[in-house]
Amino acid sequence: MSASKSYYPSFSPLDLYYLSVSSDIFQYGYIVFLIIGFIGNICQIMTFLRKTMRNISTGILFLALSVSNIIYLLVSIYVLMIYGFQISDQSNYPKTCQFRHYMVYLSTNFSAWMLTLISCDRWIRSQFPIKAQRFCTPRTAIYSIIIALIFDCILHIHIITPMFGQTAPGVTTICGADNRYPIYSYFYTEIWPIISLLTITVIPAICMLFFLIAITINVQASRNRIIPIQQTNLNRHEQRRARFLHRQMLILMFVTLMVFFLTTFPVALMRFILSNSNIQQSFSFSLLLLSILEVITLSNYSLNFYLHCLTSKLFRKEFFKYIPCSISITFRQSNRATNIGITQQYFTHRQQGTVTQLMGHRSNTNELGKNNTTNI
Structure with a gap:
């Protein structure tokens, strides 16, 4: 949808062009990735619900990751309606603003830590193959998911307080700290971006990078140690099956982490630089940058299923059983x-x-x- 001069009467022709491009990016980019994302994540949930996948702790973690991705996609529909189709918000904006931002922060943070837990799970299996039978179980994965969710909810509890919402009375286009609370406004503008960058991107990325390097070293050192079972109690067929499952889960993990690094880390770093820089930007140019960054971020929650199908033989085998x-x-x-x-x-x-x-x-x-x- 192109913006018209009648809709933005006070903007210059260049600003109108930026607004038109940003509206098209929000509309067409979000439509494409939402359709791809919903189909892919639903199919991914169906695949990880199969007995072969849910009996593995890594499969349980991937299942939780897919649910978190769907929540992010559902919240993104609001952005499509407001900025893509330019439909005005007729709801109780302060409450809608709080709920939307809380769910966005919740899903992005939860997805990042699910990837960290997946990396930790595979590292334990490669570092301690015998003890992994006792620690890396579906029940342990469920407990880890609950702990991560509780931590995530507590960390972002301030978003649903009266201190967050409309930046000023009558403003229904921007969410942020309420100006009536100066202490919280300082916290949200100066301290919260650093906390958000650390908890959503930097700390999970460092942990995942450490686990990736450790897994690579362990695999190169001894290929027999990556089998999370005692070879003396199993026949050769079961040993080959366990080795195949481990290798396929490693492939799923590597692909998902690469998508996370390529789509989330650069975007988060750019947002942090722009929010803390003193460069003066017009509203239209800021909206254009926001549209590009949002579409890149949205792709992280939409493409995992298709990349898993392309790279993992086990994932394709389990998915095709539904067809x-x-x-x-x-x-x-x-x-x-x-x-x-x-x-x-x-x-x-x-x-x-x-x-x-x-x-x-x-x-x-x-x-x-x-x-x-x-x-x-």
Whole structure:
């Protein structure tokens, strides 16, 4: 949707151009990523709900991450309506502002710490393969999710207090600290950006980087140690299955972390620099930068499912079990395998029969030769 001069009568032509571009980015970018994100995260939840995935602690953590991503996408619909379609907010704006910002902070922080827990889970499995049987369980993953959620709710509790909401009476376009509370206004503008940057981006990124390096070192040092089971109690088939599951979970973890680093960390750093710099920017240019940053951030919560399908054989296998056409494909593959087995058995029996006939023919020839020698 393009902005018109009648809608923004006091802006210059350049400002109108910035507003038009930002409106298009909000509208078309959000529509595309919301559709992709909802479909992908719903399919991802269905996949991680399967028994093979939810019996693994990492699968439980990925499931919680997908739910958090959907919450972020649901809250982003409000941004699409206001800035994309330019529909005015007719609700109780202070309460809507508090709820929207609280859920945004809650989901972004929770997703970051879920990725940290996923990295920690895989590190424990690679560093302590025997003890991981006792620590890395679905129940432990659920307890970790509850603790992270409680910490997240307490950390952002100030967002839903009367101190946060409208910046001034009558303003329904910007959320922030209420000017009637100067101490909180100072906290929100000077201290909270640092806390938010540390808890959502810097600390989780440092932890994830540490776990990634440690996992890489452990895998290179000893490939046998990454199996989280005792080899003496399992046969070779189960050992190969455990090694396959571990490798596929590592692939899912690496892909998800790369998306997080590429979409979240640069955006958070840029926002922090812009918020603490003394560069004077017009409202239209700030809105244009905001639209670009928001779309990049939105992609982090929309693309995981598709990247998982492209990179993980286990994820594709579990996901395709939900598709009806996969039943016929599996049936054809089983029939093909059965036919190949029957063919191999046929040729094996035929070769064995040929060898038996040759051996019988040779024995008869030898006996005939012996009789001829006796007769001579």
